Amino acid sequence: MTNNPTAPQNCEKKESDAFCATWKNGWTKLADTDCTAIAAYNNEYMAYLDKSKTERESIHEAIAIAQNAGFVKLETLKTFTPGAKVFFNHRGKALVLAVLGTESPLNGVLLSAAHVDAPRIDLKMRPLREDEEFAVLETHYYGGIKKYQWLQTPLALHGVVCLNNGKTVDIRIGDAPSDPVFFIPDVLPHLGKNQKGKTVADAFPGEELDVLIGSQPMANEEKHAVKKNVLKILNTRYGITEYDFLSAELEMVPAGRSRNVGLDESMIGGYGQDDRVCAYASLKALTDLQTTPQKTAIVVLADKEEIGSAGTTGMTSAFIDRFVEEIIALAKPNFTSLDSYRVWDKTKALSADVNAGVDPIFKSVHEMTNAARLGYGPVVTKYTGSGGKGGANDASAEFMGEIRCVLDAANIIWQTGALGRVDEGGGGTVARDLAARGADVVDFGVAVIGMHSLFEVTSKLDCYFMYKAIQAFFEHA
Ligand code: MN
Ligand code: MN
Numbered sequence: 001m002t003n004n005p006t007a008p009q010n011c012e013k014k015e016s017d018a019f020c021a022t023w024k025n026g027w028t029k030l031a032d033t034d035c036t037a038i039a040a041y042n043n044e045y046m047a048y049l050d051k052s053k054t055e056r057e058s059i060h061e062a063i064a065i066a067q068n069a070g071f072v073k074l075e076t077l078k079t080f081t082p083g084a085k086v087f088f089n090h091r092g093k094a095l096v097l098a099v100l101g102t103e104s105p106l107n108g109v110l111l112s113a114a115h116v117d118a119p120r121i122d123l124k125m126r127p128l129r130e131d132e133e134f135a136v137l138e139t140h141y142y143g144g145i146k147k148y149q150w151l152q153t154p155l156a157l158h159g160v161v162c163l164n165n166g167k168t169v170d171i172r173i174g175d176a177p178s179d180p181v182f183f184i185p186d187v188l189p190h191l192g193k194n195q196k197g198k199t200v201a202d203a204f205p206g207e208e209l210d211v212l213i214g215s216q217p218m219a220n221e222e223k224h225a226v227k228k229n230v231l232k233i234l235n236t237r238y239g240i241t242e243y244d245f246l247s248a249e250l251e252m253v254p255a256g257r258s259r260n261v262g263l264d265e266s267m268i269g270g271y272g273q274d275d276r277v278c279a280y281a282s283l284k285a286l287t288d289l290q291t292t293p294q295k296t297a298i299v300v301l302a303d304k305e306e307i308g309s310a311g312t313t314g315m316t317s318a319f320i321d322r323f324v325e326e327i328i329a330l331a332k333p334n335f336t337s338l339d340s341y342r343v344w345d346k347t348k349a350l351s352a353d354v355n356a357g358v359d360p361i362f363k364s365v366h367e368m369t370n371a372a373r374l375g376y377g378p379v380v381t382k383y384t385g386s387g388g389k390g391g392a393n394d395a396s397a398e399f400m401g402e403i404r405c406v407l408d409a410a411n412i413i414w415q416t417g418a419l420g421r422v423d424e425g426g427g428g429t430v431a432r433d434l435a436a437r438g439a440d441v442v443d444f445g446v447a448v449i450g451m452h453s454l455f456e457v458t459s460k461l462d463c464y465f466m467y468k469a470i471q472a473f474f475e476h477a
Pocket of ligand 2: 274306452
């Protein structure tokens with residue numbers, strides 16, 4: 001690979017302002033009106049983030065925002081009506097929304113897909129046991145976590161429990177200031193000699209990520225009195241029995257709210273920004289569209305990306321194809337599978353997902369000519385993958401050209417990025433699943449520091465321009 005000829009030092013005679021703009025800190029180029037808009041957007045984004053700690057909560061909030069903006073259930077629409085706003089809720093954990101365009105959908109659609117699941121610690125089906133007079137929950141982690149980050153920090157319990165009377169109970173404990181929280185123990189440094197001698201990979205076995213949730217024995221009970229007391233509290237407050245855990249989805253997530261970061265308050269720190277930062281931007285870009293777009297604009301908020309997009313609510317599921325065919329059917333009731341293939345062939349898509357941002361401490365994992373930086377705008381990532389681009393969607397030069405034109409024409413502050421140094425590691429996104437359907441697709445998202453940690457950090461400038469960029473894509477691609 002040759003050196004990228006677009007580094008800042010080569011920009012002295014500007015070929016085009018936008019070309020050079022990619023390589024400057026975005027904060028240096030803002031107008032006062034931008035600053036006001038950035039602050040307003042991010043306040044709303046942080047409110048969304050705080051209400052959306054699980055995939056279900058993210059979808060629930062997204063539906064509320066969509067309905068507020070006039071979106072209606074897809075099945076209420078009988079013919080293809082330009083300007084119509086519809087959504088399809090797939091099992092409460094994935095959502096597809098569309099604003100129908102002035103053109104026929106048979107000419108292709110525009111799509112932005114983000115995911116709303118995030119790495120976390122799930123409870124097992126038979127989670128509860130008593131150990132040394134503590135009530136303890138057995139867990140199984142979800143997604144790529146650094147296990148030690150989850151020890152000795154306040155955790156909240158979110159999720160649903162399906163009772164055998166057919167009712168579903170929503171659980172959300174640990175985020176209100178008056179709520180209790182939970183924790184996974186770590187060994188104290190004084191007695192950590194054995195732990196210190198191990199590699200990080202060996203020192204924190206997944207099976208030891210057990211959560212302590214109580215220590216007070218029930219009165220007049222001899223055996224498992226602490227566990228019995230915890231079960232009594234759960235039963236009194238939520239009507240849950242121990243047997244009900246097997247029909248539950250309960251997730252341990254970091255307790256607390258997202259926060260402004262830095263004295264300049266230029267950044268946001270919080271859990272689950274991968275990928276709710278892009279999910280919210282996609283949703284807002286669609287729900288804020290002021291005019292009917294030419295092409296039908298679609299947003300997918302999917303689940304299960306962090307474990308490979310499998311499962312009925314993940315991006316490999318047919319619910320996405322079904323939604324697109326429902327739209328096609330509105331315009332052409334007697335369509336064939338060939339029409340579907342043709343629509344996907346003419347479809348342009350953003351895989352709206354985060355990339356790794358440079359931080360000053362661990363910069364050695366990046367190659368600085370191509371690394372993404374906070375405050376430089378959302379990141380266009382031509383390919384992800386690992387090793388020799390293994391598993392990557394590698395966006396075509398032609399599509400990269402189109403995206404670049406759309407972003408520059410709309411005066412978006414943006415940058416390109418690579419996921420770390422070659423052979424340093426890697427990752428994948430739902431770009432693969434959209435590409436498999438025949439669409440043109442490129443990865444596009446916000447740079448994050450501390451991805452998959454309990455406190456992921458983004459730049460407010462990048463969050464805002466992600467939203468503006470997706471809107472420009474829907475209006476002009
Ligand atoms: Mn992601
Ligand atoms: Mn991720």
